[in-house]
Amino acid sequence: MLGLYVTVPVACFRKGLAREYLETEPLPPPATCYGFLLSLVGETDRRRHIGARVAPVLISKPATSVVLRTVWRVKKTPLGSSGNTRPDYQQLLTGVELVIWLDSTEEADDGLEQRVRETLANPATISRFGGLSLGESTHLVDEVSLVTSPQTRLADRSGRAFLRAERGRLTLPVWVDHVGSAGTRYVTGDLVETSALTMPLLASMPTISPDY
Amino acid sequence: MAKVNKPKIEKPQAPDHLTMNLFGPGMTALHRAGLGGLACTLAAIERRFKNGRIAKKELPATFVNDTPPWEIDEHSVSLRFGKPENAKEYLRKLFAFAFGIRKDGLISLPGQQFDAEPHAAILADLQAGFTLTFLQHGQVRKLAKELTATSYDSEVEGVPGVVVQYKACSEFKHQNGWQNLVDKKGCLVSGTIRVDGPISPGTVVRHVAFTGDTGAEDPLDRMLPLYFAIVGCLSLPVNRGVASLLVPDVTDLTEFVYDRPAMTPSTAIDCQIANAADAVFRAQVRVRRNPRRTAEVQSRARKSVVGSASTGCYAMTFTPTPWASQQKSRIATIYVPAGNDQTLDRYDRAAKYLSARIVVRTIKESTGKGKAKVPRERQESFRADSVVRPLVAENLALGRKWYFGFNKLLTKINPATEKPFRDQLQFERKGLHDMIADDTMWDEDAERVVVRAVHEAIRRRYAQIADENKTNPAAMKNRFGGEYDKWRLAFAGAKTPDQFRKALCDLLSRAGRNSVLQESWDTVLPMLRTSNWKHARDLSLLALCSYQGRNDDSAVPGLESK
Numbered sequence: 006m007l008g009l010y011v012t013v014p015v016a017c018f019r020k021g022l023a024r025e026y027l028e029t030e031p032l033p034p035p036a037t038c039y040g041f042l043l044s045l046v047g048e049t050d051r052r053r054h055i056g057a058r059v060a061p062v063l064i065s066k067p068a069t070s071v072v073l074r075t076v077w078r079v080k081k082t083p084l085g086s087s088g089n090t091r092p093d094y095q096q097l098l099t100g101v102e103l104v105i106w107l108d109s110t111e112e113a114d115d116g117l118e119q120r121v122r123e124t125l126a127n128p129a130t131i132s133r134f135g136g137l138s139l140g141e142s143t144h145l146v147d148e149v150s151l152v153t154s155p156q157t158r159l160a161d162r163s164g165r166a167f168l169r170a171e172r173g174r175l176t177l178p179v180w181v182d183h184v185g186s187a188g189t190r191y192v193t194g195d196l197v198e199t200s201a202l203t204m205p206l207l208a209s210m211p212t213i214s215p216d217y
Numbered sequence: 218m219a220k221v222n223k224p225k226i227e228k229p230q231a232p233d234h235l236t237m238n239l240f241g242p243g244m245t246a247l248h249r250a251g252l253g254g255l256a257c258t259l260a261a262i263e264r265r266f267k268n269g270r271i272a273k274k275e276l277p278a279t280f281v282n283d284t285p286p287w288e289i290d291e292h293s294v295s296l297r298f299g300k301p302e303n304a305k306e307y308l309r310k311l312f313a314f315a316f317g318i319r320k321d322g323l324i325s326l327p328g329q330q331f332d333a334e335p336h337a338a339i340l341a342d343l344q345a346g347f348t349l350t351f352l353q354h355g356q357v358r359k360l361a362k363e364l365t366a367t368s369y370d371s372e373v374e375g376v377p378g379v380v381v382q383y384k385a386c387s388e389f390k391h392q393n394g395w396q397n398l399v400d401k402k403g404c405l406v407s408g409t410i411r412v413d414g415p416i417s418p419g420t421v422v423r424h425v426a427f428t429g430d431t432g433a434e435d436p437l438d439r440m441l442p443l444y445f446a447i448v449g450c451l452s453l454p455v456n457r458g459v460a461s462l463l464v465p466d467v468t469d470l471t472e473f474v475y476d477r478p479a480m481t482p483s484t485a486i487d488c489q490i491a492n493a494a495d496a497v498f499r500a501q502v503r504v505r506r507n508p509r510r511t512a513e514v515q516s517r518a519r520k521s522v523v524g525s526a527s528t529g530c531y532a533m534t535f536t537p538t539p540w541a542s543q544q545k546s547r548i549a550t551i552y553v554p555a556g557n558d559q560t561l562d563r564y565d566r567a568a569k570y571l572s573a574r575i576v577v578r579t580i581k582e583s584t585g586k587g588k589a590k591v592p593r594e595r596q597e598s599f600r601a602d603s604v605v606r607p608l609v610a611e612n613l614a615l616g617r618k619w620y621f622g623f624n625k626l627l628t629k630i631n632p633a634t635e636k637p638f639r640d641q642l643q644f645e646r647k648g649l650h651d652m653i654a655d656d657t658m659w660d661e662d663a664e665r666v667v668v669r670a671v672h673e674a675i676r677r678r679y680a681q682i683a684d685e686n687k688t689n690p691a692a693m694k695n696r697f698g699g700e701y702d703k704w705r706l707a708f709a710g711a712k713t714p715d716q717f718r719k720a721l722c723d724l725l726s727r728a729g730r731n732s733v734l735q736e737s738w739d740t741v742l743p744m745l746r747t748s749n750w751k752h753a754r755d756l757s758l759l760a761l762c763s764y765q766g767r768n769d770d771s772a773v774p775g776l777e778s779k
Contacts, residue, residue, distance in 0.1 A: 020245075021433075022245065022247075022412070022417060022419065022420045022433055023419060024419065024420060024421045024423055024433070025419055025421060025546050025547055026419060026533075026546065026547035026548055026549070026550070028550055071549070077424075078423070078424060078425065079424035079425065079426045079427065080424075080425045080426055081426055082426055091540050091541070092538075092540050094548055094549075171240065172239075172240040172292060173240060174240075174466075174468070176240075176241075176242055176243055176244055176245060184430050184431055185430055185431055185432060185433070185434055186412075186432075186433045186434050186435075187408075187409040187434040189243075190242070191242035191243040192242055193240050193241065193242050193244070
C-alpha cells in the first residue's frame, strides 16, 4: 500500500445527480482519485487497473464557496451551436489537501501501485498528456508526493478518511458512467477521523470496479 | 445454409418482493428521505387499518392475522407481493393511497400526517410548496385556472383568519408513477428507470440533444424511494416565487415514521418561513416539541428524546434565475446537523422574539357609483415576517455568531419588497431588545458589554439632545432621527478596523462618562482588535437598532422617527 500527498488549490467533486447547482462532495470519491492516478501514470485504458483499492483522506478543512460559471447543456448539434451553454452555480472547495491510499494486491501484475511509485521516482520516463487534475480538468493539482513515514510535515496532521461501512452515511462512486448514470457504481461508507499517516485496513478501502 | 437454433436463454423469474435498504449503495440523502416517506405511508396505512378507517379493497395486499404485507425495520423496507405478478396491483393501490387529492382539489399525502385530517389552509400552503419544487412544471400536474380561497381559523374574534389561495389540483405525476415500475405482466421491471426533475428536483437530462443517453437513471430499489421523496421531504413556499425543500437526513426508519408527521406545520405561522435555514430549524423545533412523537418513541422504550435535537436536514432553495426564469432552479443548499441543543435553543428564542405575526389591516371599499355609492370597511389578516430571523437562522446553521452580518440589514435592499431592509427593522426593535437581554444568546461577556456600552452612549447622546431642545419637540425629534442616522452610517459604512474604531470612539467620546465602560473596559478591549472588529461592528449596529428608552418601551428616539 502506498500513500500519496496531493494538494489541489481549487476543486469541485461534483455530486452525480447534481446537474443544476453543481454541488461538491466533501472529498474526492474513489472513482475520481482512480482517474487522477491513471492520468498520473499516463494510462488511457480506464479498465486497466480494475481491482485497485483507493481510499481518500481529507486532511485540510477546505472553505466552500459558490461561483457562477458556464456549463454545457447541448440542446442541438453541432456542439458549438448557440444556446448550448448556460450559466449555473457551482460549489468550489479551496485549499484541498489529501492523502490518497492506494493498494494493488488484488490486481494482476504491474499494478497501479507499482506504476505510481515508478512515475514519482522517474517522472521523465512517463508519457502522459494534459495538466494533472483532480475533479474537473481545470482543477489542477499543485503537488503530488509519496507519503513516507515518518514524514515530519504530516506527522501531526489528521483528517477524515472515506472508508467502507455497511451502514455508512455517504455513498460515493467507484465507477462512473460518464454518459448517463445507469453504469455508475457506488459504495457506502463513512467519513472516519484518522491520522494522516495511518494506513487504513485493506477491507475498509473501496475497490474500483464496474460490477458492484 | 442450415438454420442455427440459438439456445433459449431463460429470463430470471421476477421477484415476489422488493427490499430497499436505507444505506444501500447509491442511496443519497434524497433517496433516504424518500424511503422514509415510503415507511411513513405504510405506517399510515397500518394506523388506519388498526382504527378501521381504510376499506379492505384499498389495501395494497391482504393483512394476514393483522400482519401487513410489508416489513419496516430500522434500516430497510420490504414489500411482499405474494406472487411476482401481484406487484402491479400492490403498487397501484399503494400509490393511490399515498398520493391523494381531496375533493376540494388539495393534494393530501397521508404519510406526512398523524391521524387527524389537516386543515385545508395548511394543505393549501403545502401545495404551494409542491408546485414550486417537485411539481413546478405544468406538464406534471393539472391545476384549475381559477383560484380557490380557503382560510385559517380566526385568531382574533371578529377578524377573519389568514386567507390562502390555491389552484385546485386534479392530477399529478406521482399518482401514476407505479406504471413505470411494472411490466406488461404486472411484475417488477428489471434494469434501470429514468429519473427526472419532478421525482428528484435538480436532476435533469444532461444534454437534451442526446436525451436517450444522458438522462439520469436508477434501479428499481432506488427509484421507488425517489417517488416517495415528496412525502419524506417538506416543501414550503418562502414567497410566490421562492421555495425551500427540506430533505431530512434519515438514519432510522422506525423513528422517522414519527418524526416526519411531527415536522409538518400545523398553524399559519408555522407555514410562514423566511429562508431554508429558518425552515429547517422550525421543523426541528416542531419535532422536538411534538408530544405525539415523544410519546410514541418513549413508549417503544427507545432512547429518551426529551431535550434531544431531532433529525438533521439538507435544505435546498428554489427560485427563478435570470437564465431560466420559467422554472425554479436550485440555487443553494445548506445542511443543518442534528444533535445540537444549544443551537436549537437559541433558534427557538429567536423564533419567539422575532416571530412571524398575523397582522390585521382595514380595507376601505365601496359599492355602487355616485349617490348610490356605499362605502364599507372590512378587515383582512395577513402574515408579516421578520427580516432578522432568517439571518439568525442562517448564521446558526453555519455555526457562526447569530448576529454575524447584521450590517447587511442596514445597507442592503430586500429583493422581495425592493425596499431597504432597515425600513423593516423598526418593527423588530422590541424583539431585538429581548434577544440581547437574554443571557443565553451570548457566548462571551465581551459581546454583551459592547452592546450595553453602545446603549449607554446612545442614551446619553439622546439625553443631551433632549436637554438642548426642551422647548422645541419638533426639533428634538428631528435631531433624534439625525443622530440615529449619523451612527448608523458611521458603523455600517466602516470598511476597515480603523474606520470602525474611529466611529465607536467618536460616539463614546461625545456621550461623556460611560459607566459600562468604566466597569468593563478590559472586557471590551479585545473586541476592538483587528480580528474581532467585524463582530464589534455588528454588535454596535445591533445595539443601535435595539435601543429603547429606559422606562418606556415605546419611547424610542431615532428609530421611531424612521
